[in-house]
Structures are given as C-alpha cells and as structure tokens.
Amino acid sequence: MPSSRRAFLGAAATTLLLTGCSSDVLGLRRAVRVAVSWSGEELRAFHKVLSGLGSLSYPVEVVPLGDDISTAFDAPAARRPDVVMLPQPGLVREHWQELAPMPDDLAPHGQTRLWRDLLVQRGQTYGVPFKTAHKSAVWYRPSVFQQVGVQPPQQWSEWLELNRTLTKAGVTPLALGAGDGWVLTDFLENILLGIAPSVYVGLAMAEHPRPSQQPQFGAALRLLGTMWSAPGALAGGVKQSLVQQFPDALVEVFGHRRAAMVLASDFAEPVVRSFAADPGDIDLFTFPRMSAGAAAPVVVGGDVMVLTAPSSDDSRDLVRRLTDPKAVDPWIAEGGFLVDGRTTGYSPELTRLAEQLTMPGEQLQFDLSDLLGALGGINGLWRVLTDFLIAVGEGVDAVPDAVDAALRTMRKAEAS
Secondary structure: OOEOOOOOOOHHHOEEEOOOOOOOOOOOOOOEEEEEOOOHHHHHHHHHHHHOOOOOOOOEEEEEOHHHHHHHHOOOHHHOOOEEEEOOOOHHHHHHHHEEOOOOOOHHHHOOHHHHHHHEEOOEEOOEEEEEEEOOEEEEOHHHHHHHOOOOOOEHHHHHHHHHHHHHOOOOOEOOOOOEHHHHHHHHHHHHHHHOHHHHHHHHHOOOOOHHHOHHHHHHHHHHHHHHOOOOOEOOHHHHHHHOOHHHHHHHHHOOOOOOEEEOOHHHHHHHHHHOOOOOOOEEEEOOEOOOOOOOEEEEEEEEEEEEOOOOHHHHHHHHHHHOOOOOHHHHHHOOOEOOOOOOOOOHHHHHHHHHHHOOOOEEEEOHHHHOHHHHOOOOHHHHHHHHHHHHOOOHHHHHHHHHHHHHHHHHHHHO
16 A cells, blocks of 8 residues: 555554643543644654644644545544644535634635635635645756756656756756655656646546546656657656655755655655765756646645544644744754745755745646545556556556556545
C-alpha cells in the first residue's frame, strides 16, 4: 500500500504542548486537541508555530494521524479532535454536517479564490486555509544543466527532449518517489490540467466523477507513460522508484546526485537544503505548458483548518490565533511553507512560486486527487498509477496496453 510524506505515527506519538494540563477528569481545563497529518520536519515546524503563539489559557494537544486524518471525524465524541488540519479540503463537502461553521470574523478567509468552492457549504464557511502548496514545481541541479548545455523546458516536448539529452550525456533525468502515491497523482494532474483544463474542472466539481469516461484522461496517461517509460529516465528504474519515499527522491537528486531533477512541491525545500551536497546547486522551474499557446498548469494543494461540532471558545480562539498572518512566521523561517496570497518572507525559490500563485490569468486549479475523495486515494488513483508505472517500466511499446489497463482499473474504482 502506498504511503505518504505524512507517515502514520499512531497514538503513541501524540504530543502535548505543556501550556497547561489536558486532564479534565480533575476539573482542570480541557485541552484543545488538534489533529494533523504532518510528521518529521513539518510536525516540528508546526510546534514552533504553536510555541510562538505565546501563553495560552488552555493546553493544546497535537494528534498526528498521518494518512488516516479523515478518521478524526469518526472518533468517539470524548476523543474527537477539536480542530482538524485537513490536507484534503474536498472532504469538507462530505463532512460539513459534522463541522462547526467558522466564526463570522474568520469566514472571509475561506471565501477567497480557490477556497470558496471547497469550504463554503449551504452558505456557511466551514474552513479556513492554513497552508498552501504549489504542486507544479520541479527542483533541479543547475550545474548539471550547465554541464550538458540545456535550459529548463518551456513546453512538454522540450522536457522530453531535455530528458533524452541528459540520458545521452550519462545523466539520469528524474528521481521519482513512487512509494508515495500522491507524487504520481501530481504528475498526472499537471498533464491533465495542461491539455484539458475544462475536463479537469469538470471532474473536480462532479458529484460522481468518472475520469475513465474522459478521452483526455487516457491521453494524459499516454503522455505520462511516454516520459516514465523512456530508457534510463528514472533513477534506479521502476523497481527503486516503487519503494522510494518522497524525501528519498529529493536526496537522490541533491544528496547522492544520481538524478538531475524531481517533481516536488514547495514543502520539499527543508529536505532539499538539509541534504544538498552543494547548497549553491539548487534551483527550480515550474511545470511547462503542454503545447504552444496553452497556459502552463499550476496545481495547488493545501491544508485547511476546520472545527468539529460542537466547537468550544478555546478551539475557536486557537483557530483565530493561527489565522493571524504573523503566526506562521516560524514555519516560513524553517522553509517549505507558503501562505495563500502572501509573496514576502520566503527564499528566492519559494518567492517565485508564491508570486505565480497570485498572478492573474494563471491556470490555477486545486489538486484533483484531493477533491475526488476515496477515488483519488490509496485504493483509487494512487493504485491505478502505481500499477501503470509498473506496466510502462517494460518500455515505450508497453504504454498503449498500460493505458488500457489503467482505464479498466479506474472504471472498477469508480463503480465501487
């Protein structure tokens, strides 16, 4: 089963911030329980954000749930988290009846741009964005490009040619952390958005999406298969890619220097900088347009704060404090964190990503797999693309059959 960067840590890893005592058995003030999907560096950065809030009149308990974050809604009432940092905003549509509306002073934060369609239900706002992710970034080592005499691609065809040029020069183009299924969906989403934005939007908004019925979905798979199946394209081949986690793929490029680039969101930055053998050999480009005259795709993800019902004064106060623009400064300082609409305070690389997210006319759409619910997850699109990667590993000639098999598997997932 594919896992995520948000590794499941279990109840034993629950962390209590000592701003008070969590026991309400003794009549003391109950802790505000915050469910998160983060682990590792991200979890530590979130603790720094909480510590920066100053003295609180209530304790805060952080509950890391990894990919099982949606189980926060199913927990017994006595142990249900008060605040959920939801990495799949599309789940708000499914669980809004279990959530408390945001206070009137916070509601406008969830009514902007990409967030409105996700967080506003029945005229009420049930979430506010906390963290934005740019999922169309490709991190690379500029020294390799200079050595081979190539530039970042402006079109998809140029990217394929770039990969061929690198391979001929003895350089492996890509590292792929296929052990994390969302890495595979990010690739496909960028291609689909680039070739058929109206189809992408239609699937995102459909009550019962059927990707397999869209010819453009199959076309996106064929394009993706062309890149993944190219001889020597993937560091360690398909076999290594399948067991490689997202951070491992970053280290493969910047630490071991066995590949030239990796598709990786802005939150990759701390890992890239921590493991880079040469701190000056880091740069990024964004996903190129799929054809001349087309808009380049920009896939956006993010984590939103929601309040489980009934909400308390303390939980509303915590969300209000975390919504303050300055609250996340400690995480921004750590790197790998973008705020919706903010373009200052980042590294030069993340500043470019932040600016792209605010430019008018950009082809911005929210992460499709996050909007498809179970269909976009481990037993849906993740599994389809994992099997697809295995199949195209046989070579370019295997791509047509691999596409047909992927569409059949997708139809079964849609029917379940």
